[in-house]
Amino acid sequence: MTVTALLFASYADALGRSSVSLTLPPGATVxxxxxxxxxxxxxxxxxxxxxxxxxxxxxxxxxxxxxGDELAVIPPVAGG
Numbered sequence: 001m002t003v004t005a006l007l008f009a010s011y012a013d014a015l016g017r018s019s020v021s022l023t024l025p026p027g028a029t030v031x032x033x034x035x036x037x038x039x040x041x042x043x044x045x046x047x048x049x050x051x052x053x054x055x056x057x058x059x060x061x062x063x064x065x066x067x068g069d070e071l072a073v074i075p076p077v078a079g080g
Contacts (some may be wrong), residue, residue: 001065002024004019005020005072006071008072011046037073052057054072055070
């Protein structure tokens with residue numbers, strides 16, 4: 001199955017792009033997708049447990065993905 005990972009701010013900078021199309025096996029979880037992102041050049045910048053959302057809803061890393069899902073990997077945000 002294919003899912004789209006959206007990357008923002010420092011994560012997009014580290015991986016050199018704002019989105020990545022990931023091909024994952026059926027039954028793959030958010031954690032599996034994050035592992036795949038970490039395999040890419042710059043992927044080591046992702047923390048062990050980043051904030052994520054699936055199709056605009058916050059999710060945990062054990063949630064199973066479905067074909068066509070949009071996975072947003074959200075960096076820490078600071079205000080001031």
